[in-house]
Amino acid sequence: MSQRLRVAVEAPQHSGLSAPLDYLSEQPIAPGSLVRVPLGRRELAGIVWPGPSEEGAAALDEAQLRPVLAVLDALPPLSKRWCELVEFAASYYQRSIGEVALSVLPPQLRELSPEQLQARLKKLDKKPKKLQAEASPEPAPRPEPPTLSPDQALVLARLDELLLTPGDTAPPPVLLYGVTGSGKTEVYLRAAEHALSQGRQVLVLVPEINLTPQLEARFAERFAGTPMVSLHSALTPAQRLGNWLQAHLGRARLVLGTRLAVFASLPELGLIAVDEEHDPSYKQQDGARYSARDLAVYRARLEKVPVILGSATPSLESWQHANTGRYLRLALPGRIGGGALPRVRLFDMNTLPRRKGVSTALSPPLLAALRQRLEAGEQSLVFLNRRGYAPVLHCAECGWKSECPHCSAYRVFHKADRTLRCHHCGFSQRVPHECPDCGNQDVAPLGRGTEQLEEQLAAALPGARVARIDADTTRLKGTLESQLQAVHEGEVDILVGTQMVTKGHDFRRITLVAAINPDSALFSSDFRAPERLFALLMQAAGRAGRDAEQAARSEMWVQTWHPEHALYRALLQHDFEAFARSQLAERESAGLPPYSHLALLRAEARTAEAAQAFLSAAARWAQALPEARDLMIYPPVPMSVARVANMERLQMLVESPTRGALQRLLWLWMPELHALKREHRGLQRWAVDVDPLAI
DNA sequence: AGCACGCCGACT
């Protein structure tokens, strides 16, 4: 007598199969078990899903069902709560349960047969090898935890109340607000220590694993002897499976990972910490577009465990939640050891004498300041958010510009390998010696990127050791680490880079940080650009003067054409709160998040007309619904880079006063959008992005 | 997404 069970399989989104599928099994199989099932002519991995199958008209007759092929029963089933988290994420971000569930498992787990899995688990048993702190092979003596500052002690006392109250309800999320160097990490460490001592597992999320080696090192050092694993996409498939299994089996007590780790299976989870919670990399940008930070908050509530969101410049969403009391704000107002924040100097570019043609990226006063640091044997960090040599190549004769033939964007001039490269589709060609249109020899770079900045610095400061770190110099695995090592060892005087260098690195000897040209974000059409710029500049400023004795001399230079802008005024005072107040006021009057909730419907087609037709039809359908009454559906517009790889991209914004109303519309909309896709033949693909970062 | 089936052009 076989029975019916639901199995979540990786059925693609546009198939319309969004719910788990029904299969048959001779024996009962525990929910959460990994199985292999047939789908069409293929055999796929699936997860037995808790809950009853669909009933009524949608349900298939038992005679139409196919049997489960194999059960991977060597693996303990995934927990009910894990399934709940996945189900929530799938419904909130409008993806199929199977897609979310399978895509957040280690890829290797999907390919193993029951026998292979059994072998893998046996191997794991035999040598629980480097499960211990990976950074220190020999059992290093645990360092004495530092004495807490009064602020830290206060924060921890509040946290203790929260942690010690084993309520039936989840504690409120904690927003840990403190500038760089105020000791947030120590708070994570103490909170983790507490949870670990209670026999619980701890999950720590970081924006990008290779950019935060220091946080990893501090956990490894403090909890030497406590099994700890990391979870991120840079691991080899085998490592990722191994580490995931250690967490799933409850052997790893501490899990440090990037956004995908929010879905780690942690049977004894006791605490979640999200470092740099404002960081945009917590939002997945393709497939299921989830926010790991938001899911961490949801998961904490689901598991009734505390969650700490830490930042010096919290997201306005989190800040607002703290203002309304939904989150508990705990502040660390000062730098440890009373170190001052670097002095901010706004340099008004309008005061430079205007010379025709040639403009310099570096104002003379900044250059002088750099020279001074150089002579004092101190390091400087100069950043410019644009890699390559120049963003565009230009013919002075006929006006030709280095447009990408496949995208509506310019190809960037890379001098190092003499190429014109499109940063959107990757199309790359040798730099032409003459203008391809008129044959003129006088083709010149326009504007500047990090490559050129590096060159100009080397020329202006003879003898200075200039190093550059950006996506181009760190393409090879391990180069970032070795470059950073060189900086730490004092082999570099001036470090040039994109925003990559502003994140997380603890450069002890840097006393000057300079932002070359950050203005563009002030007038961006993206409403979150100012928030990101402020966070970036604050974070960059935090790179300087981390040694208390140097702090007094440390400076952050900002070259700007708009020194009176409110953002820069707030930056001068290191005043995030003033900045947040003004931004929130702007958001409120513009009806933007957190005062409204957004979703984007995107469409791609060979022609803009085809994409537009689909979006317009979708809008017409939605607007006829009574559920759309309070919602605003804006007309379709081309995306900021309208064409990528010969595909025209348009998007349509939906704005709702409440999350619930937006969700209700999306739920009604999905089946219709699938149907519309079939009618609109020219349409290549469509997708919704709930809570988009940028519009 | 895969992986079929299905109906029109150049080959041994």
Place this chain on the structure above:
DNA sequence: GTCGGCGTGCTC
């Protein structure tokens, strides 16, 4: 007469 182009349709 076949081999195969990729258009369109389905997967519990």
